[in-house]
Amino acid sequence: ALAFDLEYARWLDENQRQINDLRAAVNAHVGDNELRLLVDAVMAQYDDLFRIKGV
Numbered sequence: 226a227l228a229f230d231l232e233y234a235r236w237l238d239e240n241q242r243q244i245n246d247l248r249a250a251v252n253a254h255v256g257d258n259e260l261r262l263l264v265d266a267v268m269a270q271y272d273d274l275f276r277i278k279g280v
Contacts, residue, residue, distance in 0.1 A: 232277045236270070243267050 247263045 229277065229280070232280075233274075236274050236277065240267075240270055240274075243270060 243263070243266055247260075247267060250260055250263055
């Protein structure tokens with residue numbers, strides 16, 4: 226359980242950073258290609274969460 230708690234805390238920090246990056250990009254009206262990269266990164270991070278939950 227401790228290993229999960231540590232990984233989850235790391236995941237939360239990274240998730241917050243990625244969401245802030247995505248929010249800033251939307252507010253800056255960046256192009257669709259850059260937004261797609263940011264959204265894909267957020268989605269991949271959720272895949273990572275499901276992976277660590279399965280351990």
